[in-house]
Amino acid sequence: MDENDEINPVALPERPKKDGDALEPRSNREKSKLEKAQKKAQAAKEPKPAPAKKGKVPNVPAAPIDPESMFKEGFLKSVYNEKPSERVITRFPPEPNGFLHIGHSKAIAINFGFARYRHGVCYLRFDDTNPEAEEEKYFTAIEDMIQWLGFTPYKVTYSSDNFDKLYELAEALISKDGAYVCHCTDTEIKLQKGGERGTAGPRYACPHRDRPPEESLTEFRAMKDGKYKPREAFLRMKQDLTDGNPQMWDLAAYRILEKPHHRTGHKWRIYPTYDFTHCLCDSFEDISHSLCTTEFQLSRASYEWLCDAVEVYKPMQREYGRLNLTGTVLSKRKLLKLVEDHHVRGWDDPRLYTLIGLRRRGIPPGAILSFVNELGVSTALTSIQIIRFEQSVRRYLEQTVPRLMLLLDPIPVIIDNLPDDYVEDIELPFSPKDPSFGNHLVPFSKTVYIDRTDFREVDSKDFFRLAPGKSVGLLKVPFPIKATSVEKDEASGLVTAVHADYEKPEDGSAAFKKPKTYIQWVGSSPAHSSPIKAEVRIFNPLFRSENPEAAEGGYLNDINPASEEIYPNAMIEIGLEEIKKRAPWPEEEGEKDVKKGEAGWETVRFQGLRVGYFCMDRDSEGDKVVLNRIVSLKEDAGKGS
Numbered sequence: 002m003d004e005n006d007e008i009n010p011v012a013l014p015e016r017p018k019k020d021g022d023a024l025e026p027r028s029n030r031e032k033s034k035l036e037k038a039q040k041k042a043q044a045a046k047e048p049k050p051a052p053a054k055k056g057k058v059p060n061v062p063a064a065p066i067d068p069e070s071m072f073k074e075g076f077l078k079s080v081y082n083e084k085p086s087e088r089v090i091t092r093f094p095p096e097p098n099g100f101l102h103i104g105h106s107k108a109i110a111i112n113f114g115f116a117r118y119r120h121g122v123c124y125l126r127f128d129d130t131n132p133e134a135e136e137e138k139y140f141t142a143i144e145d146m147i148q149w150l151g152f153t154p155y156k157v158t159y160s161s162d163n164f165d166k167l168y169e170l171a172e173a174l175i176s177k178d179g180a181y182v183c184h185c186t187d188t189e190i191k192l193q194k195g196g197e198r199g200t201a202g203p204r205y206a207c208p209h210r211d212r213p214p215e216e217s218l219t220e221f222r223a224m225k226d227g228k229y230k231p232r233e234a235f236l237r238m239k240q241d242l243t244d245g246n247p248q249m250w251d252l253a254a255y256r257i258l259e260k261p262h263h264r265t266g267h268k269w270r271i272y273p274t275y276d277f278t279h280c281l282c283d284s285f286e287d288i289s290h291s292l293c294t295t296e297f298q299l300s301r302a303s304y305e306w307l308c309d310a311v312e313v314y315k316p317m318q319r320e321y322g323r324l325n326l327t328g329t330v331l332s333k334r335k336l337l338k339l340v341e342d343h344h345v346r347g348w349d350d351p352r353l354y355t356l357i358g359l360r361r362r363g364i365p366p367g368a369i370l371s372f373v374n375e376l377g378v379s380t381a382l383t384s385i386q387i388i389r390f391e392q393s394v395r396r397y398l399e400q401t402v403p404r405l406m407l408l409l410d411p412i413p414v415i416i417d418n419l420p421d422d423y424v425e426d427i428e429l430p431f432s433p434k435d436p437s438f439g440n441h442l443v444p445f446s447k448t449v450y451i452d453r454t455d456f457r458e459v460d461s462k463d464f465f466r467l468a469p470g471k472s473v474g475l476l477k478v479p480f481p482i483k484a485t486s487v488e489k490d491e492a493s494g495l496v497t498a499v500h501a502d503y504e505k506p507e508d509g510s511a512a513f514k515k516p517k518t519y520i521q522w523v524g525s526s527p528a529h530s531s532p533i534k535a536e537v538r539i540f541n542p543l544f545r546s547e548n549p550e551a552a553e554g555g556y557l558n559d560i561n562p563a564s565e566e567i568y569p570n571a572m573i574e575i576g577l578e579e580i581k582k583r584a585p586w587p588e589e590e591g592e593k594d595v596k597k598g599e600a601g602w603e604t605v606r607f608q609g610l611r612v613g614y615f616c617m618d619r620d621s622e623g624d625k626v627v628l629n630r631i632v633s634l635k636e637d638a639g640k641g642s
Contacts (some may be wrong), residue, residue: 110373127159294324398614402432467501
């Protein structure tokens with residue numbers, strides 16, 4: 002038993018008496034029993050106090066997680082303790098060959114956040130060593146996303162800034178007999194490493210490995226000068242083939258690529274590989290803590306080997322578990338296929354988990370950082386379901402955005418006992434929990450709109466909203482309405498209008514029976530430009546399964562045909578206009594310094610009461626309002642209709 006285990010007292014059996022034990026006299030034992038019985042009988046006659054009622058646990062939101070907890074504890078705390086630095090310098094080194102996705106948000110938060118927390122700096126370094134895959138739009142989008150998440154790079158640098166210096170170090174490495182030019186084919190190189198997964202036999206050296214350094218130097222310069230075509234020659238590092246780590250099996254350092262570079266033009270025909278470039282650029286920038294995902298854990302050996310081989314400063318590399326989201330795809334190749342085959346609108350489609358897609362969907366940058374912080378940082382791979390991500394976003398939005406009345410499928414309610422020109426201003430709070438959000442006025446008139454789901458032509462006991470002969474409250478309107486009749490389309494049988502009476506007491510008294518339910522509504526008042534008409538896009542998961550790539554026939558066969566539902570005739574109350582003027586909602590991270598009236602459409606965020614959280618889409622223009630659902634509301638499982 003552990004010394005910290007708690008020992009609970011238990012009733013022990015009476016020890017059998019042995020000869021010689023002192024025995025209590027029989028008469029005393031009988032007297033004791035009689036006294037106990039009398040006390041028990043007396044207690045039974047006395048009234049027992051009523052049991053205390055269990056108080057209802059107040060619905061108090063959980064205390065927010067410390068936004069810096071990921072840096073104060075766990076992996077990142079131990080990393081700093083391993084190498085305390087007066088000036089922490091980190092870097093975020095993306096390849097500019099695609100758009101960043103949700104997994105990159107963790108790398109951004111770790112590298113930029115760790116430096117900020119330790120009062121250091123973080124570089125944004127574009128690893129632009131492959132001109133065949135790089136495009137200017139990716140450079141722009143990556144920098145934009147980092148700013149959106151609330152971080153400002155100390156400097157924006159490029160691996161290509163160091164091409165001359167890297168080339169000089171490559172020649173120096175060759176001269177030290179630390180690298181050689183290889184002319185083997187891809188197949189031959191694989192066999193030298195033991196084949197696929199080491200099943201083809203023992204490892205063996207490339208036949209060019211022992212060529213004199215002078216010969217390799219001549220061949221390397223010939224590669225640069227155009228003597229060889231792509232894949233006819235490589236510069237390989239002379240590492241340790243006996244090491245059990247594949248990252249020490251003579252990795253490629255330079256290869257030939259016949260495509261002009263976006264920054265250096267036609268100057269170079271040879272380009273350094275990631276394994277040669279990364280550690281040396283870290284060294285050039287005096288990186289104190291080189292933080293990367295565990296896919297590069299084996300690469301730490303070659304990282305340190307190369308720094309030592311060319312005798313430069315050696316940063317400390319440490320690896321954390323990457324963030325993966327199930328129920329979607331994040332591969333650049335697969336995302337490109339979805340875009341090119343028009344399964345989605347583009348790279349910023351709100352159903353994708355690219356950062357530009359999440360921004361267009363309305364996910365606040367602070368919600369993403371809060372999500373990453375909640376997960377914490379360790380060396381384990383973090384695979385999270387979409388539903389958990391959405392729960393985190395929902396909690397964030399609950400505290401930070403205003404509320405408006407939104408109707409997806411509106412039907413008119415004509416209140417027959419109100420004058421045709423009746424208009425009454427109703428004051429509504431933007432947040433029932435936070436008075437600082439303020440209030441606004443909406444018009445209540447003879448004709449109001451309600452959502453079709455809030456009316457039933459045939460009533461039932463479990464339905465508490467509007468039905469013929471039943472009263473219901475309109476949110477914040479002083480008195481309820483009672484449905485009296487309906488109008489229907491003869492062809493479809495669909496209800497086209499509901500007639501009702503306003504149940505205001507005729508004697509002017511305020512006494513009335515409070516309705517069981519209040520529903521949202523939008524008044525019709527041309528003078529107030531009410532209602533505001535909108536197209537609402539409800540986004541559901543793009544894929545049907547938790548693992549689309551394992552689906553029969555591939556991930557394209559797993560696409561959810563109902564991933565987008567469009568309500569073209571939705572209506573929203575006029576409070577939207579004030580919300581637009583006061584955007585962004587919330588003013589946090591990369592959106593906090595945006596001037597009022599200049600924020601992007603996606604910052605116009607709100608909760609549509611009983612419907613979900615929404616933002617405006619960039620397709621909005623002029624009087625056209627397009628809304629995207631950010632996440633649904635979290636409904637209680639047992640909530641009645």
